[in-house]
Amino acid sequence: MLKRLGSLSRVLKSRSDFEQGMTEELRFHIEQYKDELVRSGVSPQEAARRARIEFGSVGSVEEECREARGLRLFDELGRQLRHAVRLLSKTPKFTATALVTLAVCLGANLTIFAVVDAILLRPLPFPDAGRLVTIYNSYPKAGVDRDGSSTANYYERRGTIPAFAGVAIYTYGTAVVGATGSTELEKIAGVSPDFFSTLGMSPSMGRSFTDEETSFQTNKEVILTDPYWRKYFAADPHVIGRQLRVNGESNTVVGVLPAGFRFLSSSARLYFPYSSSAADRSSSERHSGGNSKFMIARLKPGATLEQAQAQIDAQNRALEANDPMAKMVADAGFRSVVVPLHADHVAAVRPVLLWMQAGAFALLLIGAVNVTNLLLIRASGRAKEIAVRRALGASRWHVVSESMVETTLLTLTGGLLGLGAGTFGIRLLSMLAVDRLPLGSQIAVDSRLAAIAVLGSAVMGLVLAVPIAWFNLRGQLNSAIQSEARGGTPSRAAQSLRHAFIVAQIALAAVLLTGAGLLGASLEHAMAVSPGFRPDHVLSAQISTNYPDWQARLAFNHRLLTDLASQPGVVAAGAVNNLPLSGDSGKSAATAVGHVPQPGESPRGNYSYGVDGDYFAAMGFTLLDGRFLTADDSRRSTRVCVVDDDFARYYWPHTSALGQRLFLGAEATTDSQAFTVVGVVGAVKQAGLTDLTAQGAVYYPYALRTDPRLSIVVRTSLPPESLGPTLQKLVRQIDPDLPVNDIRPMDARIADSLVAQRSPALLAGIFSLIAVLLVAVGIYGVLSYAVAQRRREIGVRMALGATPGQIRSQFLGVALRLLVAGTILGAVGAWLTGRALQTFLFQVPPLDLVILAGAVGIIGVVSLVACLLPSQRATRMSPVDALADL
Amino acid sequence: MAKPAELLPGTLDMLILKAVSLKPLHGYGVLQRIQQISGNALEIPQGSLYPALYRLEHQQLIAAEWGVSDNNRRAKYYNLTAAGRRRLREETAGWNRLASAIGAALSTTPEEV
Numbered sequence: 001m002l003k004r005l006g007s008l009s010r011v012l013k014s015r016s017d018f019e020q021g022m023t024e025e026l027r028f029h030i031e032q033y034k035d036e037l038v039r040s041g042v043s044p045q046e047a048a049r050r051a052r053i054e055f056g057s058v059g060s061v062e063e064e065c066r067e068a069r070g071l072r073l074f075d076e077l078g079r080q081l082r083h084a085v086r087l088l089s090k091t092p093k094f095t096a097t098a099l100v101t102l103a104v105c106l107g108a109n110l111t112i113f114a115v116v117d118a119i120l121l122r123p124l125p126f127p128d129a130g131r132l133v134t135i136y137n138s139y140p141k142a143g144v145d146r147d148g149s150s151t152a153n154y155y156e157r158r159g160t161i162p163a164f165a166g167v168a169i170y171t172y173g174t175a176v177v178g179a180t181g182s183t184e185l186e187k188i189a190g191v192s193p194d195f196f197s198t199l200g201m202s203p204s205m206g207r208s209f210t211d212e213e214t215s216f217q218t219n220k221e222v223i224l225t226d227p228y229w230r231k232y233f234a235a236d237p238h239v240i241g242r243q244l245r246v247n248g249e250s251n252t253v254v255g256v257l258p259a260g261f262r263f264l265s266s267s268a269r270l271y272f273p274y275s276s277s278a279a280d281r282s283s284s285e286r287h288s289g290g291n292s293k294f295m296i297a298r299l300k301p302g303a304t305l306e307q308a309q310a311q312i313d314a315q316n317r318a319l320e321a322n323d324p325m326a327k328m329v330a331d332a333g334f335r336s337v338v339v340p341l342h343a344d345h346v347a348a349v350r351p352v353l354l355w356m357q358a359g360a361f362a363l364l365l366i367g368a369v370n371v372t373n374l375l376l377i378r379a380s381g382r383a384k385e386i387a388v389r390r391a392l393g394a395s396r397w398h399v400v401s402e403s404m405v406e407t408t409l410l411t412l413t414g415g416l417l418g419l420g421a422g423t424f425g426i427r428l429l430s431m432l433a434v435d436r437l438p439l440g441s442q443i444a445v446d447s448r449l450a451a452i453a454v455l456g457s458a459v460m461g462l463v464l465a466v467p468i469a470w471f472n473l474r475g476q477l478n479s480a481i482q483s484e485a486r487g488g489t490p491s492r493a494a495q496s497l498r499h500a501f502i503v504a505q506i507a508l509a510a511v512l513l514t515g516a517g518l519l520g521a522s523l524e525h526a527m528a529v530s531p532g533f534r535p536d537h538v539l540s541a542q543i544s545t546n547y548p549d550w551q552a553r554l555a556f557n558h559r560l561l562t563d564l565a566s567q568p569g570v571v572a573a574g575a576v577n578n579l580p581l582s583g584d585s586g587k588s589a590a591t592a593v594g595h596v597p598q599p600g601e602s603p604r605g606n607y608s609y610g611v612d613g614d615y616f617a618a619m620g621f622t623l624l625d626g627r628f629l630t631a632d633d634s635r636r637s638t639r640v641c642v643v644d645d646d647f648a649r650y651y652w653p654h655t656s657a658l659g660q661r662l663f664l665g666a667e668a669t670t671d672s673q674a675f676t677v678v679g680v681v682g683a684v685k686q687a688g689l690t691d692l693t694a695q696g697a698v699y700y701p702y703a704l705r706t707d708p709r710l711s712i713v714v715r716t717s718l719p720p721e722s723l724g725p726t727l728q729k730l731v732r733q734i735d736p737d738l739p740v741n742d743i744r745p746m747d748a749r750i751a752d753s754l755v756a757q758r759s760p761a762l763l764a765g766i767f768s769l770i771a772v773l774l775v776a777v778g779i780y781g782v783l784s785y786a787v788a789q790r791r792r793e794i795g796v797r798m799a800l801g802a803t804p805g806q807i808r809s810q811f812l813g814v815a816l817r818l819l820v821a822g823t824i825l826g827a828v829g830a831w832l833t834g835r836a837l838q839t840f841l842f843q844v845p846p847l848d849l850v851i852l853a854g855a856v857g858i859i860g861v862v863s864l865v866a867c868l869l870p871s872q873r874a875t876r877m878s879p880v881d882a883l884a885d886l
Numbered sequence: 887m888a889k890p891a892e893l894l895p896g897t898l899d900m901l902i903l904k905a906v907s908l909k910p911l912h913g914y915g916v917l918q919r920i921q922q923i924s925g926n927a928l929e930i931p932q933g934s935l936y937p938a939l940y941r942l943e944h945q946q947l948i949a950a951e952w953g954v955s956d957n958n959r960r961a962k963y964y965n966l967t968a969a970g971r972r973r974l975r976e977e978t979a980g981w982n983r984l985a986s987a988i989g990a991a992l993s994t995t996p997e998e999v
Contacts (some may be wrong), residue, residue, distance in 0.1 A: 025913060025962045026936065028955075032914040033932070056933035064937035077988050
């Protein structure tokens, strides 16, 4: 078999050589024979004649030779292909409709698939990436599901967990890089020495970090990513040992990473040693992950996730024996969780992406049904021809393969067009912030996607051929010719099939439309949620101060906020370590003095902030009791704080929170460390607008909440954007090296926090719009055909006195029946979809009758318009013309 | 001269293999050689020769090569491949067994029954 295939491929490769050689060989034979006849005394003309006669038909010999070489199938395919092209170009309207439908539907699927593939399917770009895991600490009973891993965890687990071949810890950050006057803010990562080896790779030049480089005194080394090396070191091959100024200090380049290296979704361009102090590594810091330090590990070959989890659990249990916080963390439900790195990284977007793919697939089904219906209609028009050809000996296989060639030609062309549409679609998706999805920036049209497009289209072509082939084969010569002659009713089975398809189409479109409606309503509800503060007229920005001591930080804050407050149009200016709704609010513990935990009550994580200047006034918080924190509190470092009403209600449900005392952290320490509550503010949304858990928040003076991050907020009476340049200018006046980033009005930030709801809703909206259009095209096509089929019947009825209204209502009746059936099915589907979508929906019931009615209404109106046109045409038919065909 | 015998089905391939086993031949040469070695006792319909040649080539029992004929024209020459030689041996043995069996059967006399 292989040999034959090989011979076949050789022959195909030199098909014209083969033909030429065969012709030459046969001609040689005939001439040799002729020459021999001439030599035996026959006249040249007679010899030529006899030679030709004895040889027989050259054409049929050639055909037999081709068949002997296994070429017949290909000739046949070529013939059918030409036939299909001829047929399709004869009906340009049909072909264009089918191709556009296929291109749009396949394009939508390819677009979404490109995303699904890049994010969910492709393994991470590391050797044996399936063995990479991440480990995080979880305190579910304290309301903290994930808290990263701590430095202590890393040093305890290094080399002690038999299931791991390597363990590493990393953190993300920013650094000011470059010489004074030309600094840039760069995204960086701090990684432990075994980070790259755990991933299964090493720098392409130089080396990884060493254990000696992990203390704050000895960590002045840097590893460059390939893009950074090319851009800032002009791809210098002797870059190792060169110096790079980072946060004002000189760092030595020790390595360069391979081109294309990217760890998960990180955009860090510089890697530094993960540094820590002896205190950070001590067991008392075991639970200070704070969701800013993350652990990865590589499973040893043969080791399973379960073994790793069991070993981690066993180690945690053993360590708890001498852990002073053992009881507290046990109450909080503490556990270290081992999960696959890739799956964990994309877990949040996985269901959304799969739903989007399902939506695109529903669209493809609708499109496929449309094309099938159009093809069936065409096949009905050719029923007589096919019946005659079968009677004349065309084989069943021939009829089937003809349908397959035609549908596959259509779908393959549609698939290629769809690939073009997909390229466009992916560009469109980047506007929907798809590159902000985890691993999202790796989405692209490539050979893999093209191969999938071709394969998918070919499979679709074969599937579409099934009903057409069935229709062509079941047509009997007698009935086909008779039904034409009688001009009677069209084939009942074919008609039922077409109608069933239309019903399915309407149902699918109704499901898509209600799904989009539910997502849209959910988005609307989320947008209507008040964040708890007044985000209008507020400009916000991030500043990376890298001052090593707190006095310098506070001095900077003070000067900037004072300068800002004196600008025209500025109402209030404040600073905070971390803006709410920014997506990276971590929770920490606070201990209220006098609060006696009830039996079974676990410690609670709450949001904690450090604020400076007039933060509350600038953000528009509501003051419920007492006073706001002011710039003075920060400068004097008085141990005061403000809590929100969620926090106050939880810890002091019966008394005023004012004057109460609490500790920052999970333990009550000495009295001098306690904070006194001086004010209560209204709760604001912290993690997201749709976040309904009231976790509580404490606001400390910036100086006392030791978090070096800094965001500035300014309330202004002017349009907030207009203040951006002023802010930058003021920062430059204080310190020309400080980059200001992410300058945006606060309400833009809030709108942005809804991107996870907005993009799916928008995509679903686009899908359902296309679906409705396709349904309209489908109904129009089928009804037009029905009218054309029955024109003689209509002619007779009109000649006998039927009114146009009666004719019209006949066709509208058909359409209405299909619509009702489709709607009922669609309502059931919409209800099931709504239930499955429930986790994504915000304050929307699974079956929202208003949305369902709206969806049905839209489909109804569009379908009725689509049937009115052909029905109208039926009533305008002249009986004389219609009957003349008889 | 007796009227040439019709070819038995399936024997043409065997004869072609035999003909090209003696020396590489072009199509017309194969025809002549078969007639020659069969003492003009076999008639081969000219048109049926080429499909057989192409089939044998496709099965890689014979291989073709373009060469120059005696009268200096380009012609396609066939020769036997190793697989063809093996096949010829098998077919010859098979044929001999068949022929002797049929011969023995046909030469049976009443006394031998």
